[in-house]
Amino acid sequence: MKRNVSRKTGAIVLFLLIGYVSISYFVGFPLGFGKILSQHAAKSYCSKIYPEAQVGKTVFNPVRNGYQTTVTLGDERIYVSANPAKDFVYDAHREELFLNESGIAEIIAELTRTNGHFYACRVIWNCDDTITPIVSLRIDYTDDESVPLPSQAQIKELLAPVALEFIARVENIHPLESIEVQYYHPDFNPDEKGYTWRSMTVALNNNTPRTKEIFYAAELVEK
Numbered sequence: 001m002k003r004n005v006s007r008k009t010g011a012i013v014l015f016l017l018i019g020y021v022s023i024s025y026f027v028g029f030p031l032g033f034g035k036i037l038s039q040h041a042a043k044s045y046c047s048k049i050y051p052e053a054q055v056g057k058t059v060f061n062p063v064r065n066g067y068q069t070t071v072t073l074g075d076e077r078i079y080v081s082a083n084p085a086k087d088f089v090y091d092a093h094r095e096e097l098f099l100n101e102s103g104i105a106e107i108i109a110e111l112t113r114t115n116g117h118f119y120a121c122r123v124i125w126n127c128d129d130t131i132t133p134i135v136s137l138r139i140d141y142t143d144d145e146s147v148p149l150p151s152q153a154q155i156k157e158l159l160a161p162v163a164l165e166f167i168a169r170v171e172n173i174h175p176l177e178s179i180e181v182q183y184y185h186p187d188f189n190p191d192e193k194g195y196t197w198r199s200m201t202v203a204l205n206n207n208t209p210r211t212k213e214i215f216y217a218a219e220l221v222e223k
Contacts, residue, residue: 038083041082043069045130053071053072056070057070066083088125088127089126089130104121108120117162121135123136133174137178139159140182140197143155143183163215171210181199182198198223
């Protein structure tokens with residue numbers, strides 16, 4: 001009897017261990033250590049970028065679906081989000097400074113005024129390279145004029161020149177990582193999750209041609 005209980009206990013422990021290892025592999029770091037790893041990465045980042053800053057608590061931010069660390073710079077409090085599993089740090093304070101000083105913020109404001117769409121730029125840094133900004137673009141395109149509802153090919157035809165203009169303007173200042181373009185039409189029926197946007201993302205490495213064809217080939221998915 002004791003031997004059977006011992007075997008069952010061993011099987012349960014083995015099952016839990018396998019589950020723990022599997023989930024940890026899936027999320028990219030040991031389960032339960034996300035906060036510790038994120039805080040360590042944030043402290044390492046701040047030691048290089050804000051050596052005089054006071055690094056505070058690390059808490060989970062459900063909006064960003066990740067951990068963020070409080071950093072005090074004199075009288076100012078900022079937040080640094082570190083994701084060592086994906087090897088990046090997001091620093092909204094430094095992002096804003098970069099966009100303003102580079103002139104990208106001015107481009108975004110100008111295109112928004114001119115075209116009426118939502119333009120945005122996200123800047124992150126690698127955990128091991130805290131100097132070089134990694135820049136990605138986003139456009140939210142609301143289409144209230146096309147009647148009837150355009151086909152996927154027609155949607156891409158609408159989006160491509162708008163995206164290419166944004167890419168060209170920003171790449172005059174800094175290399176780009178990717179662009180995400182989201183499209184909304186009032187005739188879209190919500191899916192089972194209530195999503196009514198369609199989205200496509202295109203990587204912008206050195207081998208990617210800056211032509212309409214890269215958007216024609218991209219997958220347009222519900223989001």
